[in-house]
Each structure stands twice: as structure tokens, then as C-alpha cells.
Amino acid sequence: PHRQNTTVKLGSDKVVDTFKTENIDGKAVYCRCWKSAKFPYCDGAHNKYNKETGDNLGPLIIAKE
Template sequence: MACQQTTQCHSSSCFLYAAGLVLGGAAIGYFIGFKNGTKKARMNTKIQLGNATVIDAVDAKDIGEQKGFCRCWKSEKFPYCDGAHVKHNQETGDNVGPLVVKGKR
């Protein structure tokens, strides 16, 4: 009779130990996923990453009739638009486009 009680107690303690491991692992996984999920995605992944803020100035005289300025951060000719947003929009379903500035007429 003593052996049956020991086996029962051993099974119960193993079950509790396993349940604790599963719940602890689930809690840790949830916490890690929650922390990673709440990070805001970085839009700019290549333009002047060493600077706190990217600022480009363009003289109004250089605009001419009109210029397109990049707003997707993917242009190879930044700050000017080179159409890189078209591929980005197709891949992500986004609708970003250039800022078009017209000069005086």
C-alpha cells in the first residue's frame, strides 16, 4: 500500500512540475512576443542613419517647373523620388507616393 501512495504522489508531483514548466514557458513566450510586437517598425532603413533627424534643404530656385520628393525612404536619389515607392506599394499593399512641389509659373 505504501508503494501505491508513493507512485500516486510521484505522478502528481511530476504532473505539477510539467504543468509549471509549460505555463512558465508560455508566459515567457508571451512576454517576448508582446515586447517584440509593440516595437514600432523603422521606416528609414538606409538614409543618414547616423543622424538623429534627416533634414534636406532644397532651394526654391532649383525646383524649376516641378519636382517629386521621396516619402518612402527607398529612393536611391533621396531626397528626390525615383519611383521606388511603386515596388514598395506592390509588395506591401501600401499607398505611399512622392511629395510633388511645383515652382512658380
């Protein structure tokens, strides 16, 4: 089996992050590639990962209406 998460909270059985919508200020961009140095936020690391692997991963963006 292949391990996707190689950097984030490796000592935890499961990585869970909670987002409260009152905190939203413009938009929140969440990492789904597990490569961000600012996890759970996206820092653009998916671009390098996609280029290296041919994958097409990208963030979840939560935006104010």
C-alpha cells in the same frame, strides 16, 4: 516599433533636407517612402514598395505655377 528609414543617413539623429525655391526648374519630386536610391528625390521605388506591402505611398511634388 517599426523602423521606416532603413537606408538614408542612418548615422544621423534626424534626416533633414532643405529646398530653396529659386532652384526649382519645372518641378521637384520628393520621396516620402524612404526607399529611393536618390533620396530626398523620388526615383519611383515607392511603386515596388506599394506592390509588396499593399501600402499607397507616393512623392511630394513641388511644381512651378
